[in-house]
Amino acid sequence: MDLVFAEATPSGRGGVSVIRLSGPGSRRAAERLAGDLPQPRHAYFRTLRDGREELDQALVLWFEAGSSFTGEEVAELHLHGAPVVARRVGSALAALGARPAEAGEFTRRAFLNGRMDLAEVEGLGDLLEAETDAQRRLALRAAGGELGRKADGWREMLIRAGALVEASVDFADEEVPDEVPDEVFDLLRRLTTDLEQEISGFRAAERLRTGFEVAVIGAPNAGKSSLINRIARREVALVSDIAGTTRDVIELRLDLRGLAVTLLDTAGLRATEDHVEGLGVRRARERAEAADLRLHISPEGHVDSALWRDGDILVRSKSDLIAQGDGLAVSALSGEGIEGLLAELHDRLALCVAGAGIVSHERQAAALRDARDALAGVSDLPPELVAEMIRQAAASLDRLVGRIGAEEYLDVIFTSFCIGK
Numbered sequence: 001m002d003l004v005f006a007e008a009t010p011s012g013r014g015g016v017s018v019i020r021l022s023g024p025g026s027r028r029a030a031e032r033l034a035g036d037l038p039q040p041r042h043a044y045f046r047t048l049r050d051g052r053e054e055l056d057q058a059l060v061l062w063f064e065a066g067s068s069f070t071g072e073e074v075a076e077l078h079l080h081g082a083p084v085v086a087r088r089v090g091s092a093l094a095a096l097g098a099r100p101a102e103a104g105e106f107t108r109r110a111f112l113n114g115r116m117d118l119a120e121v122e123g124l125g126d127l128l129e130a131e132t133d134a135q136r137r138l139a140l141r142a143a144g145g146e147l148g149r150k151a152d153g154w155r156e157m158l159i160r161a162g163a164l165v166e167a168s169v170d171f172a173d174e175e176v177p178d179e180v181p182d183e184v185f186d187l188l189r190r191l192t193t194d195l196e197q198e199i200s201g202f203r204a205a206e207r208l209r210t211g212f213e214v215a216v217i218g219a220p221n222a223g224k225s226s227l228i229n230r231i232a233r234r235e236v237a238l239v240s241d242i243a244g245t246t247r248d249v250i251e252l253r254l255d256l257r258g259l260a261v262t263l264l265d266t267a268g269l270r271a272t273e274d275h276v277e278g279l280g281v282r283r284a285r286e287r288a289e290a291a292d293l294r295l296h297i298s299p300e301g302h303v304d305s306a307l308w309r310d311g312d313i314l315v316r317s318k319s320d321l322i323a324q325g326d327g328l329a330v331s332a333l334s335g336e337g338i339e340g341l342l343a344e345l346h347d348r349l350a351l352c353v354a355g356a357g358i359v360s361h362e363r364q365a366a367a368l369r370d371a372r373d374a375l376a377g378v379s380d381l382p383p384e385l386v387a388e389m390i391r392q393a394a395a396s397l398d399r400l401v402g403r404i405g406a407e408e409y410l411d412v413i414f415t416s417f418c419i420g421k
């Protein structure tokens with residue numbers, strides 16, 4: 001493994017800038033700049049020098065391979081956060097034989113060195129992207145190895161079941177057909193129930209991780225854009241009294257009490273001669289259909305029944321003008337009903353994620369489904385085939401944690417990481 005370095009903090013001006021080195025020689029390279037660093041995991045306040053040239057005053061520390069994030073020797077230089085300092089220290093490190101790390105390379109090394117399993121890596125990636133508390137909590141559980149521990153438990157069940165099957169094959173009377181002991185099927189049934197349970201929580205967890213899309217729809221001039229602006233407390237979308245103002249879909253990211261939600265402002269729905277408006281209306285319908293939930297906006301409490309789905313919310317807009325009617329009354333002008341609407345929206349979305357599990361990526365769910373499918377129908381099979389299906393299920397669990405078959409995913413996962421992680 002070569003020696004790599006990168007700014008672990010975002011590059012640019014900041015209070016502190018951390019440069020991290022990983023690989024054999026990390027300590028030596030740091031010592032060339034900072035002088036002797038006798039103890040691992042001790043912070044030293046040092047003047048960094050490149051030859052005679054003073055570079056910065058910094059906190060410097062190093063970790064042994066056994067107690068670092070990557071599982072390799074690691075050193076960290078905590079610099080003053082001036083871009084020129086990081087640049088200058090980077091050149092000095094390059095001159096000492098270190099090369100700039102690629103995106104996600106520190107974490108990739110942690111994975112390759114067995115410090116993290118693939119589900120933990122995905123969890124860490126989710127943590128880097130998390131914007132809300134619910135996303136952070138889910139990511140932290142995943143990054144903490146919860147799924148790997150479950151997979152270990154399931155593997156043990158498979159190993160035990162496999163051993164029982166092998167024993168029944170080895171010791172069976174040559175005259176009598178081999179029989180799989182009932183205990184095997186009991187074990188596999190329990191395992192299948194566990195797997196089903198995890199799989200059933202996948203979609204909800206995926207929603208939690210990626211966030212919800214909520215389309216704001218209704219006739220032109222209903223007050224959709226005004227409502228969005230009120231929620232955003234800024235002018236996200238153009239508002240006018242001309243019907244057909246909004247054409248493109250405008251996205252507003254919200255942290256709705258911990259849930260990640262993207263509100264979509266859309267073109268007012270109507271038949272129109274205007275070509276461009278027509279394109280907007282088509283797009284509005286498509287996005288409304290694909291969204292997790294729709295807010296139907298109308299001063300009179302009307303809905304487009306073709307787009308109404310169970311769980312949608314009817315919003316009676318401009319409540320300052322029209323006193324009564326169906327739906328949740330809100331006014332973008334006075335602010336009446338906005339908090340109530342957001343509370344209602346939150347509660348409906350929270351219902352959707354009530355059953356969320358720890359599996360939140362399609363790759364993970366696919367591995368679990370493969371394991372479950374391998375075990376479906378085993379009770380009708382002869383022992384040799386039962387043993388084979390148990391091996392297949394175990395291989396699927398190995399794929400889940402990246403013990404096998406990880407190669408094809410690594411580039412996809414790590415290119416989404418930033419440099420320095």
Ligand SMILES: Nc1nc2c(c(=O)[nH]1)N(C=O)[C@@H](CNc1ccc(C(=O)N[C@@H](CCC(=O)O)C(=O)O)cc1)CN2
Nearest residue numbers: 008018020041063066067068069070071074076106421
């Ligand atoms: N300065 C700094 N802060 C950081 C990191 C870092 O690399 N540097 N991290 C990363 O980006 C995160 C912390 N992640 C870490 C994960 C595992 C180990 C580690 O090797 N632990 C040892 C036990 C260490 C001990 O208890 O003494 C181990 O698990 O064996 C270290 C950091 C967040 N904060």
Ligand SMILES: Nc1nc2c(ncn2[C@@H]2O[C@H](COP(=O)(O)OP(=O)(O)OP(=O)(O)O)[C@@H](O)[C@H]2O)c(=O)[nH]1
Nearest residue numbers: 220221222223224225226240244245246268332333
């Ligand atoms: N009195 C009152 N007027 C409102 C309210 N909300 C919107 N309006 C007015 O209604 C008109 C249309 O508002 P928009 O928010 O642009 O309506 P829209 O649904 O986005 O319209 P399109 O983009 O054309 O589909 C504007 O003149 C707004 O000022 C409200 O709560 N009260």
Ligand SMILES: [Mg+2]
Nearest residue numbers: 224225245246
């Ligand atoms: Mg609009």
